Amino acid sequence: MKIRTECVPCLIKRIVFEAEQSTDDKKKRTAAIKNACRVLSEIYDPDRCSAEIATKVHKIVYETLDDPDPYSDLKHKSNLVATSLLPRVEELINNSDDPLKTSMLCSIIGNTMDFGIEGGSSHPEALKNIFEKTYSEGLGYDDYSPLMRRIDHSKHIVLFTDNCGEIVFDKILCRELKKVYPDLFITLVVRGAAILNDATRKDAEEFGFKAVVDEILTTGCFAVGVNFNALPSNLEHALNRADLIICKGMANYESFSETEYRPIAYLLRTKCNAIATSMNITLNVNTIKLYE
Numbered sequence: 001m002k003i004r005t006e007c008v009p010c011l012i013k014r015i016v017f018e019a020e021q022s023t024d025d026k027k028k029r030t031a032a033i034k035n036a037c038r039v040l041s042e043i044y045d046p047d048r049c050s051a052e053i054a055t056k057v058h059k060i061v062y063e064t065l066d067d068p069d070p071y072s073d074l075k076h077k078s079n080l081v082a083t084s085l086l087p088r089v090e091e092l093i094n095n096s097d098d099p100l101k102t103s104m105l106c107s108i109i110g111n112t113m114d115f116g117i118e119g120g121s122s123h124p125e126a127l128k129n130i131f132e133k134t135y136s137e138g139l140g141y142d143d144y145s146p147l148m149r150r151i152d153h154s155k156h157i158v159l160f161t162d163n164c165g166e167i168v169f170d171k172i173l174c175r176e177l178k179k180v181y182p183d184l185f186i187t188l189v190v191r192g193a194a195i196l197n198d199a200t201r202k203d204a205e206e207f208g209f210k211a212v213v214d215e216i217l218t219t220g221c222f223a224v225g226v227n228f229n230a231l232p233s234n235l236e237h238a239l240n241r242a243d244l245i246i247c248k249g250m251a252n253y254e255s256f257s258e259t260e261y262r263p264i265a266y267l268l269r270t271k272c273n274a275i276a277t278s279m280n281i282t283l284n285v286n287t288i289k290l291y292e
Contacts, residue, residue, distance in 0.1 A: 001049065001050050001051075001253065001254045001257045001258065001274070001275070001278045002046060002047060002048065002049065002050065002258075003044070003045070003046060003048060003049070003050040003053050004046075004050070004274045004277075005046075006273060006274050007050050007053075007054075007274055008040070008044070010272070010274075011040065011053075011054055011057060012033075012036070012037070012040075014196075015032065015033060015036045015057065015058070015061055016029075016033060017115065018058075018061060018065075018070040018071065018196075019032045019033060019061065019065060019070075021070045021071060021073070021074065022065045022067040022070035023065060023067070028064070028065055028066075031064050032060075032061045032064040032065050035060045035061065035064045036057050036060060036061050038060075039056055039057050039060045040053070040057050043056055043057075049254065049255065049258045050254045050274070051223070051224040051225040051226075051251055051254040051255045052224075052227075054224040054254075055195075055222070055223045055224045055225075055227065058195060058196070058224065059222060062222075068193075068194055069194040071115070071194075071196060071197040072194070074115055074124060074164075074197055075164035075165075075197050075199075075203075076164075077123075077124040077125075078113050078124040078127075078163065078164045078165030078166075078197060079164050079165055079167070079168060079203065079206075079207075080124070081124045081125055081127050081128060081165060082110060082113075082127065082165040082166070082167075082168035082169060083168055084128070085127065085128065085131060086168065086172075088131070089103075089106045089169060089172060090172075092106065092135070093106075093172070093176070099176050099179075100148075100173075100176045100177065100179075100180055101144055103169075103172050103173045103175075103176040104144070104173055104267060104288060105135065105138065105139065105286060106135070106169045106172065106173075107166065107169040107170050107172070107173040107248065107267060108139075108267050108268060108269055108286045108287065108288070109127075109131060109134045109135060109169070109269070109286065110127075110163070110165055110166030110167075110168065110169040110170070111162060111163065111166050111248060111249050111250075111267070111268050111269045111271075112126075112127065112130065112134065112269050112271065113127055113163045113164070113165040113166055113197065114163060114197065114250075114271060115197055124165060127165065134269075134286065137285070137286060138286065139285075139286050139287070139288060140270075140281070140282055140284075140285020140286055140287060141279075141281045141282070141285060141286075141287040141288065141289055142288060143265065143288045143289050143290040144288050146290050146292075147265050147288060147290050150243075150244050150263055150265070150290065150292075151177075151181065151184070151244060153243065154181075154184065154243035154244045155183075155184065155185060155243055156184075156185045156187070156238070156241050156242050156243050156244075157177075157184060157185070157186050157187070157242060157243065157244045157245070157246060158186075158187045158189060158238050158239060158242045158244075158245050158246070159174065159186060159187065159188055159189065159213075159245075159246045159247075159248070160189045160219075160226070160245070160246070160247045160248060160249075160252045161188065161189065161190050161191075161198075161199045161204070161248050161249075162198060162199070162248040162249025162250075162251060162252060162268075163196075163197050163198055163199065163248075163249060164197050164198065164199050164203055165197075166199070166248065166249070167190075167199040167203050167204065167207065168207060170188075170248060171207050171208070171209055171212055174186055174188065174209065174212040174213050175211075175212045178212055185214045186212075186213040186214050187213065187214065187215050187216075187217060187238045187242070188204060188209055188213040188215070188216045188217070189216075189217050189218065189219060189235065189238075190203065190204050190216065190217075190218055190219070191218065191219055191223070192218040192219040192220040192221045192222070192223070192232075193221060193222040193223075194222075195222055195223065195224060196224065196251075198251070200218070201216060201218055204216050215238075217232065217234055217235045217238060218232070218235070219231075219232075219235065220232035220235065223255075224251050224254070224255075225251035225252050225253075225254050225255030225256070226252065226255040226256065227255075228255070228258075228259060239261065243263075244263050244264070244265065245261055245263070245264040245265070246264075246265050246267060247264060247265070247266050247267070247268075248267050248268065249268050250268055250270075250271065250272055250275045252266070253266050253268065253275060253278075253279070254275070257278065262291055262292060263290060263291065263292045264290070264291050265288060265289065265290045265291075266279070266287065266288070266289050266291075267287070267288055268287050269284070269285070269286055269287065270282065270283050270284060270285055270287055271283075271284065
């Protein structure tokens with residue numbers, strides 16, 4: 001997705017948020033914000049990918065703050081909150097006529113856990129307050145049936161994760177996929193370095209993904225979404241042999257929508273007007289959208 005003018009205030013708002021998360025030192029915060037604005041002014045181009053620009057801006061902020069993971073506390077709390085909701089998720093799945101579809105919906109609800117942006121969460125505990133309402137909304141955009149037809153004919157699937165907290169529900173989704181398709185080879189992909197509140201290999205290993213997927217790879221570097229100019233060879237191989245790519249979250253959409261990878265399914269909550277407009281979907285709906 002190309003960057004839009006409305007992305008600029010959103011990006012600045014997130015920079016301010018992560019600076020405040022990182023330190024109480026006003027001089028450091030000010031320096032981080034000023035450096036972010038400087039870099040943004042230098043590289044802003046409506047013909048460039050929004051994720052690429054955001055990556056460069058966040059990089060200078062992390063370096064200025066001298067903090068490799070400003071969201072570490074929020075990530076930990078998000079995982080705890082999501083884990084506390086697992087009994088309810090399991091209950092919904094056990095009582096469902098279609099456990100796999102229910103697990104996808106719960107996984108999408110986990111995508112609401114974004115911080116420092118419009119439409120995101122104010123704090124990790126907010127998920128407890130909105131879970132039932134968001135679940136009752138169901139899917140606002142529903143490509144589940146064509147997605148299932150794709151999975152029916154797939155041998156290899158690559159699933160890109162997004163946020164912490166959300167990843168707890170992604171494990172349930174992978175488990176349900178394996179129940180229905182025990183011979184399906186699932187490659188799980190997490191971020192190659194701590195960025196925003198996204199999940200890394202540490203989270204995937206902590207939650208025991210090795211029991212429900214066949215391999216765990218990373219995007220290989222510090223990047224919002226995926227930097228296709230720095231793909232690890234093993235991830236490039238996995239993508240080239242994939243019969244289907246499943247992407248969780250908005251950052252992965254921002255990155256992959258600039259590529260020709262197909263078929264690809266996006267499972268996300270449209271928290272952002274720019275994303276919703278780009279996907280031609282209503283704002284603030286649970287989404288499964290397949291591009292073939």
